[in-house]
Amino acid sequence: MKLEIKELHASVEGKEILKGVNLSVGQGETHALMGPNGSGKSTLAYTVMGHPKYQVTSGEILIDGESVVGLPPDKRVKKGLFLAFQYPVSVQGVSMFSFLRAAYNNSRPAGSESPTIFEFKEVVAEKLKLLNMDESFLNRYLNEGFSGGEKKKAEILQMALMQPKFAVLDETDSGLDIDALRVVAEGINKVSGPQMGSLLITHYQRILKYVRPQFVHVMFEGRIIESGGEELSRLLEEKGYTWIRGYREEEQAPPQVGQTL
Amino acid sequence: MPQASLTSFDEGLVGSISASLGEPSWLTDARLEAFRQFVALPSEKSPLYTKYAKTFDIGLDRFKAAPGGSEIDFRSFFTGYLTGNESDILLQGNETQVHAELSRNVSSKGVELMSFHDALGRDEGAVRKLVEGRLVKSETDKYAAFVNAFFNCGTFVRVPKGVVLDKPLRKMLLLDSPRTPVIEQTFVVAEEEARLVYLEEQYSKGVPSPAFVASTAEILAGPNSHIDFSSIQLLDDQTTHLSNRGVGVSNDARATMSSLSLGASVSRSRTNFYLNGRGSFAEGFEIFFTDGEQRYDYETNLVHNSPDSTGSTQARGVLKGKSQSIFKGMIKIVKEAKNARSYLAHHVMILERTAKSDGIPSLEIDNNEVKATHSASVAQVDEEQLFYLTARGLPPDEAKRMVVLGFFEPVLSRVPIEQTREGARFMIEGKWEGEKRRLVDRETLLAATGELTPEVKESEDIFERHYKYR
Numbered sequence: 001m002k003l004e005i006k007e008l009h010a011s012v013e014g015k016e017i018l019k020g021v022n023l024s025v026g027q028g029e030t031h032a033l034m035g036p037n038g039s040g041k042s043t044l045a046y047t048v049m050g051h052p053k054y055q056v057t058s059g060e061i062l063i064d065g066e067s068v069v070g071l072p073p074d075k076r077v078k079k080g081l082f083l084a085f086q087y088p089v090s091v092q093g094v095s096m097f098s099f100l101r102a103a104y105n106n107s108r109p110a111g112s113e114s115p116t117i118f119e120f121k122e123v124v125a126e127k128l129k130l131l132n133m134d135e136s137f138l139n140r141y142l143n144e145g146f147s148g149g150e151k152k153k154a155e156i157l158q159m160a161l162m163q164p165k166f167a168v169l170d171e172t173d174s175g176l177d178i179d180a181l182r183v184v185a186e187g188i189n190k191v192s193g194p195q196m197g198s199l200l201i202t203h204y205q206r207i208l209k210y211v212r213p214q215f216v217h218v219m220f221e222g223r224i225i226e227s228g229g230e231e232l233s234r235l236l237e238e239k240g241y242t243w244i245r246g247y248r249e250e251e252q253a254p255p256q257v258g259q260t261l
Numbered sequence: 262m263p264q265a266s267l268t269s270f271d272e273g274l275v276g277s278i279s280a281s282l283g284e285p286s287w288l289t290d291a292r293l294e295a296f297r298q299f300v301a302l303p304s305e306k307s308p309l310y311t312k313y314a315k316t317f318d319i320g321l322d323r324f325k326a327a328p329g330g331s332e333i334d335f336r337s338f339f340t341g342y343l344t345g346n347e348s349d350i351l352l353q354g355n356e357t358q359v360h361a362e363l364s365r366n367v368s369s370k371g372v373e374l375m376s377f378h379d380a381l382g383r384d385e386g387a388v389r390k391l392v393e394g395r396l397v398k399s400e401t402d403k404y405a406a407f408v409n410a411f412f413n414c415g416t417f418v419r420v421p422k423g424v425v426l427d428k429p430l431r432k433m434l435l436l437d438s439p440r441t442p443v444i445e446q447t448f449v450v451a452e453e454e455a456r457l458v459y460l461e462e463q464y465s466k467g468v469p470s471p472a473f474v475a476s477t478a479e480i481l482a483g484p485n486s487h488i489d490f491s492s493i494q495l496l497d498d499q500t501t502h503l504s505n506r507g508v509g510v511s512n513d514a515r516a517t518m519s520s521l522s523l524g525a526s527v528s529r530s531r532t533n534f535y536l537n538g539r540g541s542f543a544e545g546f547e548i549f550f551t552d553g554e555q556r557y558d559y560e561t562n563l564v565h566n567s568p569d570s571t572g573s574t575q576a577r578g579v580l581k582g583k584s585q586s587i588f589k590g591m592i593k594i595v596k597e598a599k600n601a602r603s604y605l606a607h608h609v610m611i612l613e614r615t616a617k618s619d620g621i622p623s624l625e626i627d628n629n630e631v632k633a634t635h636s637a638s639v640a641q642v643d644e645e646q647l648f649y650l651t652a653r654g655l656p657p658d659e660a661k662r663m664v665v666l667g668f669f670e671p672v673l674s675r676v677p678i679e680q681t682r683e684g685a686r687f688m689i690e691g692k693w694e695g696e697k698r699r700l701v702d703r704e705t706l707l708a709a710t711g712e713l714t715p716e717v718k719e720s721e722d723i724f725e726r727h728y729k730y731r
C-alpha cells in the first residue's frame with residue numbers, strides 16, 4: 001500500500017504554491033521532507049489532508065491507487081490519512097477528552113462498535129503513558145493555553161489513537177526543547193511500524209537522529225528538487241539551505257525546453 | 262384581593278402598586294421621582310446608539326399592568342421542575358414570591374434570602390439606604406427608571422460580614438401566562454469579607470404567550486468580599502425581557518457575573534461595572550444564542566473609578582435564522598484610576614447569512630498610566646477550527662456542533678448547580694438542532710445528571726413542608 005503524490009499542482013487564494021510534486025511513501029517507510037521556509041511543505045501537508053483553502057489544480061493524490069482529491073478531510077481520515085499540524089488549532093470549550101473520543105470513534109473502520117466511556121478511558125490512559133503525559137490533560141480545553149511542547153505531544157497522542165496508515169507530520173519537532181523532542185520522537189517511533197508510512201516534514205536535521213528516515217527529500221519553491229537517503233539530510237545540515245539555491249541554479253542552467261518558471 | 266383592572270404605565274399605577282404593597286411614603290416618593298424620569302427620558306440617550314433603537318424597540322405600549330400580586334398554587338406551579346431536595350432557594354411564580362428557604366446552617370449565620378418587601382419590613386433603614394444609593398439610577402436610563410417606578414416584586418440577598426458561603430443561593434422565576442408584567446428589583450449584598458455564589462434562573466412554562474419581565478439588580482461587593490453571580494434566561498419566545506444591572510465593587514473585592522440567555526423575543530440588557538475601590542476586580546461573561554426573529558440588545562460598561570482596579574468583560578453570541586444582536590460596550594477610566602487594567606471583548610458567530618450582528622466598543626480614558634484593550638469580531642464559524650476537527654475524522658456537521666457548543670462552555674461551566682447547568686446544555690443543544698425545547702422537566706434533568714433514581718427523603722422534600730404564598 002502506498003501514498004502517492006503525482007505531478008501535484010496546488011494553489012491557495014489563486015496563487016500557485018505547489019508546482020508539480022512527486023512523492024511516493026510506502027507502508028512501513030519513513031520519509032523526511034526538508035526545505036527552507038516558504039518552500040511549500042505545509043501547503044503540501046494541507047493539500048494532502050484536504051484543507052478547503054488549498055485547491056488542487058492538477059495532479060493526483062492516491063492512497064492504494066485510489067484518488068482522494070475532492071474528498072473532504074473526514075473521508076480522507078477514513079482512508080487512513082493523518083496530519084500532525086505545525087500549528088495545532090485551539091478550540092475553547094471543547095474538552096480534550098470529548099475531542100479525543102470523537103476522533104477515535106470517527107477514525108475507526110465503518111461498522112466497528114465504539115467503546116464505552118470507560119473502555120475509552122483505558123485506551124487513552126495507555127496512550128498517555130506512552131507519551132509521558134498526565135491524565136489531567138484530558139480535562140483541558142483542546143490545545144487552549146498549551147505550551148508548544150504540549151501541543152506537539154497532543155498531536156502525537158491523536159496519531160497514536162487514530163492509528164493511521166499514512167501520517168504527515170508537519171514540523172512536529174519545531175518549538176520543542178531537547179527533552180520534549182526526545183519524548184515526541186520516541187512516541188513517533190512507538191506508534192509507527194510496518195503498518196504505517198510517515199512523511200516527516202522538518203526544517204532541521206535534529207529530529208532525524210531519533211526518527212531515522214530511509215528517504216530524504218528536499219523541497220524548494222513548490223517542487224521536490226532532490227531525493228536521497230539519510231546522507232542527504234546531513235549534507236543539508238552541513239551546507240545549509242543556501243546550498244540548495246545554488247544547487248538549483250546549477251541544475252537549471254541551461255533551462256530545459258518547455259519548463260515554466 | 263379583588264383583581265384590579267389593567268391600566269397602562271401611568272402615574273396612577275405607580276401609586277396603586279406602592280399602596281397595594283403597603284410601602285412607606287419615602288418609597289412611594291422614590292417611585293414617583295423615577296416615574297418622572299421614565300416619562301422624560303428617550304429610549305436611547307447616546308447618539309452613538311440611536312440608529313439601532315428602532316430595531317431593538319421593546320414595544321412597551323403593548324403591555325398593561327395592575328397593582329397587587331396574583332395568587333398561585335405553589336405545589337402545582339413548581340412540582341414538575343424541582344426534585345424537592347432543593348435548599349437555599351427562593352421560588353417565584355410570576356410576580357408572586359411563593360417560597361423562600363434557607364438551610365439551618367446558612368440561616369444561622371445571619372444570611373438573608375427573601376423578597377424585597379419582606380426585607381423592607383424587617384430592616385427598613387438598611388433597605389432605604391440601598392434604594393437611595395442605587396447604582397441603577399433612574400436618570401441614566403429610561404428602562405431603569407421604568408423598573409424603579411413600577412416594580413411589583415423583588416429579591417433581597419445579604420450575606421453578613423465575614424460569612425463565607427460555599428454552597429450557592431438560588432433564585433428561580435417561573436412564568437406561566439402572567440396577567441401582568443413581572444417587574445422586579447433585586448439586591449445582592451456581600452458585606453465586608455463575605456463570599457457568596459448566587460444563581461438566578463428564569464423560565465417559562467405552559468403555552469408561550471406575550472409576557473413581560475423587567476428587572477434591575479444591584480450587586481454590591483463590600484471590601485474584600487467575593488460575589489459570583491450567574492444567571493440563566495430561558496424564557497419563551499414571546500416574552501419581552503429587560504434587565505439592568507449595576508455591579509459595585511469595593512476595595513480588594515471581586516465580582517464575577519456570568520449570564521447565559523437563550524430566550525425572549527426581545528431582550529434588552531444593561532450591565533455597568535463600577536470599580537469603586539482600590540484593587541477591585543470585576544469580570545463579566547455574557548453568552549447568548551438566538552434564532553428565529555429574536556432581537557438582543559446588550560450594553561456592558563466597565564467604569565474604573567479607582568486605582569489598581571481590574572475589569573474584564575466578554576460577550577459572546579451565536580446567531581441563527583433572522584435573529585439580530587447589537588453589543589455596545591465602553592471602558593471608562595477616570596483620572597484618579599491609575600494602573601487600571603481593562604478588557605472588553607465581543608465575539609459573535611453567525612450561523613446563517615440571514616442573521617445580523619453589530620458590535621460598538623469604545624474607550625473613554627482620562628489617565629495615561631492604564632492598560633485598556635478591546636476586541637470585537639462578527640464572523641462565521643472559524644474555518645481553521647472546522648478543518649482541524651474534520652482532519653480528525655469528525656463529519657463537518659459534528660465538527661461545527663462541537664465548535665459552537667464549545668463556545669458556551671466557559672459560561673456554562675461556571676453555573677454552580679449541576680442540574681441547572683445540564684438543563685441549560687440541553688436547551689442549547691435543542692436550539693442547535695432547531696427544536697423548540699421547553700423547560701427541562703424533572704425526569705430529563707435527572708437523566709442528564711445521571712441521577713436516574715433519586716432518593717428523595719420525604720422529610721426533606723420542600724413540597725412537604727410548610728410554605729407560604731400570597
Ligand SMILES: Nc1ncnc2c1ncn2[C@@H]1O[C@H](COP(=O)(O)OP(=O)(O)O)[C@@H](O)[C@H]1O
Nearest residue numbers: 012013017036037038039040041042043044053
Ligand atoms: N493560507 C495561505 N494564504 C496565502 N498564502 C499562503 C497560505 N499558505 C501558504 N501560503 C504561501 O505559500 C508559500 C509556502 O508556504 P508554506 O507551505 O507554509 O511553506 P513551508 O511550510 O515550507 O514553510 C508561502 O509563500 C506562503 O506565503
Ligand SMILES: [Mg+2]
Nearest residue numbers: 041042086171
Ligand atoms: Mg510549514
